[in-house]
Amino acid sequence: MSLVISGRIVPFAMDGGIASSEKSTFAGKVWIGDDGRIERVTRGNASGPPGFDKAAVVDVGHNLVLPGFIDLHSHLAYATLPLWIEPGRTKPFLHHDSWPSASSYPADITWPAYAFIEAAPEELLAYAEVRALVGGTTSIQGSPPKNRPLDGSMVRNVEDETFGGSIASNRVLASTLTLKPEVLATRSAQMKSGASFIYHCAEGQVDSIVAGEYRSARVCGCLQKHFVAIHTNALNSGDYDAWTDPGTIVWSPFSNLWLYGSTTDVPAALARKIRVCVGSDWGPSGTRNVLGEIKVAALVGKRAGWQLTPFDLVRMITCDPGDALAGPWNVQAGRLQPEALGDVVVIEARAAADPFATVLAATEKDVQLVIVGGRALYGNANLMKAAKATFPSNLNIAGKKRVLSMTKLADRTQPWSFAHVLARLEEVRADPKKEIDAAGNALAAARMAGGAPRLRLALDMPLGRVPIGGLPKNLGEIVVPPIQPIAHDAAFFASIAGRGFHGGLLDGLGHFYA
Incomplete structure (x- = not known):
């Protein structure tokens, strides 16, 4: 699905005269095509490329439209x-x-x-x-x-x-x-x-x-x-x-x-x-x-x-x-310009505020919309609706109501909420030994049945002074600390x-x- 984002553009790009320097900002639009790439960035009410007649249009006013972080x-x-x-x-x-x-x-x-x-x-x-x-x-x-x-x-x-x-x-x-x-x-x-x-x-x-x-x-x-x-x-x-x-x-x-x-x-x-x-x-x-x-x-x-x-x-x-x-990657990221990735973040800002000082001072409550490859994944409810986000579920971040669009990792047709993610993590935290044993049994059963391999991850940091494999001999010794909030807090x-x-x-x- 194509997407048009209108607001105060902070492109970090020098593109065909649209931006005279990397510090340039202007009222305009970012046009993201069906392939998730930026097709055009325009000033003011300038016309966009053809094929956007049915595009979702998101007007963020004087908020800042930047490349995704x-x-x-x-x-x-x-x-x-x-x-x-x-x-x-x-x-x-x-x-x-x-x-x-x-x-x-x-x-x-x-x-x-x-x-x-x-x-x-x-x-x-x-x-x-x-x-x-x-x-x-x-x-x-x-x-x-x-x-x-x-x-x-x-x-x-x-x-x-x-x-x-x-x-x-x-x-x-x-x-x-x-x-x-x-x-x-x-x-x-x-x-x-x-x-x-x-x-x-x-x-x-x-x-x-x-x-x-x-x-x-x-x-x-x-x-x-x-x-x-x-x-x-x-x-x-x-x-x-x-x-x-x-x-x-x-x-x-x-x-x-x-x-x-x-x-x-x-x-x-x-x-x-x-x-x-x-x-x-x-x-x-x-x-x-x-x-x-x-x-x-x-x-x-x-x-x-x-x-x-x-x-x-x-x-x-x-x-x-x-x-x-x-x-x-053979594709530009981090800049809003034609052919670059359609990855965008919208940061709340006052009209005419210095864009870079505003971003530096911004916190999670100021993040209004996050787009990856032209897909709205997170933001305030109004902007997510305008962007035609799918599978919305609610979040509360830094005291602000937000909407998340998330699907199962293995199946993008299956909606998934952050509440379900946290609930599962808390199950593991409550009884690590039970859940690790159950996962091992499920892995063995899947191998015996010849089914698709269960997802397995590996740690990428040093294990410290531990037995081979990283776990104690007695899994009952494992204590999982409280799961941390996802935003900075007091x-x-x-x-x-x-x-x-x-x-x-x-x-x-x-x-x-x-």
């Missing part, structure tokens, strides 16, 4: 979990191999995450994707490895996006684990052939041993334009000089400060023309969406005197990650104060939501 660093399998820090610890962790060795890590993180991937994999993914949607995210990296593709995802899963063809797993490669030189050499060759490689690299305090991961990547030829390095906060500013064919860094300041007390040298990367994007990371040490994470980036930049403007920060979740994906901000190693800086995040 892109989160290039997340771990969806851990989205239900609360913020974590090792009890009694008084010093920041040194690097990414330090905290998985903490005594509380397996029981607090690995075991509850395992309970959900084993007993409720579909519901876990649905929860994580809805959490992304309510923050305006339309594409996210970090969906857990799985035994079969899924056609019913709501947001785009960066590594698994298909675009109607073969799975892009050979185009967008990723690793959270440190790779050996021979594997890095293979990734180098794949990037030269057009693939992208998203790599957790040099995560820790400056000059800690993990800085060697970046040097190994350099020696193996990985410092290319399609290299996407997550973190790199263990590097000195001069280390970026070796990246002569600049690619992309994904900056997760909340997680960096929470665990290590320091973060990426963003100005040094930008000075080398390295693209910097912002990612939310994961539940145990991250924000709930990139709309929240850019606020942390603003706090860090202000304290450090980096002079990052709201425009700079909003770029980091729109056109910058979109440009990083445009090569391997309890989240209260859990920050006096914890982590940010020196109080992250306490300021709550001021944006007051």
